[in-house]
Amino acid sequence: MTQRTSPGKLRRPIWRGWIHLIWFLLSLPAGGLLIAGARGEGAVVAAAVYAGTVSAMFGTSALYHRVSRPPALRRLLQRLDHLMIFVLIAGSATPPYQLAVPARYHGICLVVMWALAAVTATLHVARMQAPERAVGGTYIGLAAVAGLALPLIWIHAGPAAGALAVAGGLLYVAGALAYHYRRPDPAPSVFGYHEVFHALVSAGATCHYAAVFMLVT
Template sequence: MYKGGVVDASVRPRLRGRLHQVAFVASIPAGGVVVAAATTVEARVAAAVYALSLVALYGASGAYHWLRVESHKKRVLRRIDHSMIYVLIAGTTTPVALLALDGGWAVAVVATVWVGALSGVALKVVAKSVGGVAGSALYIVLGWAVLLALPQLVRGLSDGQLGLLLAGGALYTVGAVVLLRRRPDPLPAVFGYHELWHCFVVVAGICHYVLIFQLGRAA
């Protein structure tokens, strides 16, 4: 709704959450495909962890942005939604590390990222607020933690696979900046900055999905 040519901040964009609701539905069969494509037990387990984290992220986001519930329940859904970002980061890193890195490095990266993710979830659950710059910084640092093993990744991934990994990370990072700054905000009543953030999440997720599919199939 517009007031004097300015969008009323209390009005939700009409497309709020729609993209992640569609992504949730798509992520279920897509998760099955990426697990089925894996050629070893280790690759299937790693792909299953990733697939479950993908479904959890889109499911939590879709529910939070769609369900109309009391304010206290909405706050709970918001914490779950934000917590699942940590879970997806760790879930995405798991198959990349296990299938592209040697044993010691793989274990170290997976352990580091999951400890960080679970710590982030705990903060979201117990803290009154872990958002804004601090929240975005935690997501970005954890998301790029896999680069601690960059020399090993360069050896374990093809140029195209490394490009997919970096492109996905860059898209997530740009999206986080858009969310933090709340702009650009192209069509606030229909498709605003938050919807733009969701677009970045989906496109970044596609990059990483293709990467993990390739790694599992070649395992």
């Protein structure tokens, strides 16, 4: 995609959107392997939900950041790009809540998780111009609820899976901080702070993919 710039306006970094496009393409066969390797009906459903949310997040981000579009479509894609973060958080919590919580409780946990995701996403769309700290607070709040599932992965899939789940969470946090503070910004015209954010999110998703694979297989 050729970037058009007006005099005095900085070009977007060359790598803008490419990382998430690559990870979207990788997520498709990875999702198939995850679902194929899942053992049991519940594990298959959990794997499909997780794989679907990861692919949806990366695909929407790639579409928003890489494809030229008119202003109205750009605004729509921006909303979808932001919404996919809520979807990914809920999707990431689905496998442990589905498979590692006692049967009598996992339905409640899943309903609460996805209901919170729907509510926070709706509030975000209703206030797209809200202060960044308020928006970040909704992400952090939902992620905190999802984070309650991390010990379950450790207990039910072993320390390696648990360590990967924790590492993925820390990488997501590091990415959020890089985005919020616009640092580090190594090469603004090629690979800026936004690309650092995307790289950390991709690394976090990779860790979680491995952890979920250990949980469902």
